[in-house]
Amino acid sequence: MTHEETVTMIVEEMRSLPGAMLPILHAIQDRLGYVPKEAVPIVAKGLNVSRAEVHGVLTYYHHFRQDPPALHMLHICRAESCQAVGGDALAEHAKNALGCDFHGISGDGSFSLEPVYCLGLCASSPAIMLDGEVHARMDSEKLDSLLEEGK
Secondary structure, three states: OOHHHHHHHHHHHHOOOOOOHHHHHHHHHHHHOOOOOOHHHHHHHHHOOOHHHHHHHHHHOOOOOOOOOOOEEEEEEOOHHHHHOOHHHHHHHHHHHHOOOOOEEOOOOOEEEEEEOOOOOHHHOOOEEEOOEEEOOOOHHHHHHHHHHHO
């Protein structure tokens, strides 16, 4: 099934939901790993809104990706609890280790780096999530070890 067919199917299934745009965009990203540019006109037509409105929602929410993600997804908590115990230094270390900023992909294409604003591990900060698995009390050495395992 092509991306266009997948998006069309999702729009058809979900367009009658109240406030359907966000659930549709989430479903597309869940199915494809991102919301491809060719989805915008399909969603717009299916919801009878402008392409600009769909694009505005996609770009407003940092959760939505418009490019395919890397093989591994690294989320680093940016909430106050994590920042208070070294989260900023951990984030900078991750950026340097991967060679990219938040919302970017590492030079070798292995990792996508994303901020997240609370993983619910405030008592054991700083925290990260790698491929859906949370890790607490992180430091640069532990992060390096996890990144090496993921390569």
